[in-house]
Each structure stands twice: as structure tokens, then as C-alpha cells.
Amino acid sequence: MLCRHFKFSAIDYLLKPIDPIELASCLEKASKRVKQHTLQKQLKVMMEQLMDKKPKEAQIVLKDTDKTYFIKVCDILYCIAEGAYTKFIVSDGDPIFMSRNLRVYEEMLAPEGFIRTHHSCLVNPSKIKMYDRKNDSGTLILEGGFTLPVSQRKKEFVLQFLGKKG
Secondary structure: OHHHHHHHHOOOOOOOOOOHHHHHHHHHHHHHHHHHOHHHHHHHHHHHHHOOOOOOOOEEEEEOOOOEEEEEHHHEEEEEEEOOEEEEEEOOOOOEEEOOOHHHHHHHHHHHOOEEEEOOEEEOHHHEEEEEOOOOOOEEEEHHHOEEEOOOOOHHHHHHHHHHHO
């Protein structure tokens, strides 16, 4: 559980045996974040998680090489795999590309209610507007008019989930 909190707030950590190059990289990143004042916000998110204080709205911290994004989980419409990368589609901004695969984010977001509807799609169920049965396995229509496939393998799970939701 503790590891999940660290991953969710995206603070770097080292595992034994400590690699000196990795340590130097972590220290450099921390130094940059202190200067950018993003570290304080990341620590706040992590402390809320660790103290089991529920923030008003759960957040996830996404970092790429240039930017740190503080995204409200409720603003994520869906995540889609693009090779080894994951693209986040959020309701109030441009897509965000992360250099980790979808499984990493599935582990983080499943406790927040996100469901896998296809091998390449992770969906925020609160953003689902309609299930369209026009093809064999169906399609989900999300807020904003986004359409996502439901795989044949996931169809029964999605239908059961939507039945419980409604």
C-alpha cells in the first residue's frame, strides 16, 4: 500500500542495491523540483495519501522530462496504450503522453474505479455516457463524444460493471 502512495504521487525512490548513477539522477530531479516549487505540491499529495486524508478530489502526478502535471483523477476520461507509452485524455486539456505502459497506470487507477475495456484502453467509468451495441463487442461513448472499443474478451465484464453502476 505504501508503494502505491509513492507511485501515485510520483516521487522517485531507490531500491537496494543503490546505483550511484540512479542516486545522482534522483538528486538532480529533486533539486530541479525544489527550484520549480513542484516538489512541495507533490509532497502534499503524497502526505494526504499516507495520512489517509482524502483530498477534496484525488490527484495523480504525471511527470515527463520537461513538465509535472497535477491531474484530478475525476478529470481523466481515459488512458490509451500507444506502444510502450500511455496517452492520457483529460477533460480540460491536451493529451498527455507518458513513457510508461498502460499496466502501470491501471495498477494506480484501478482503486479509483477505472476499468480496462480493451487491451489498449483504461476508462474512467464516471465518464461513460452510453454503451453502443452496434458491433459484436460494443463501443463506449464517453463525455466529449469520445468512442472507445470494448474487446470481445472484456464485453461481459463491462456489461456486468455497467449493470451494477446503473
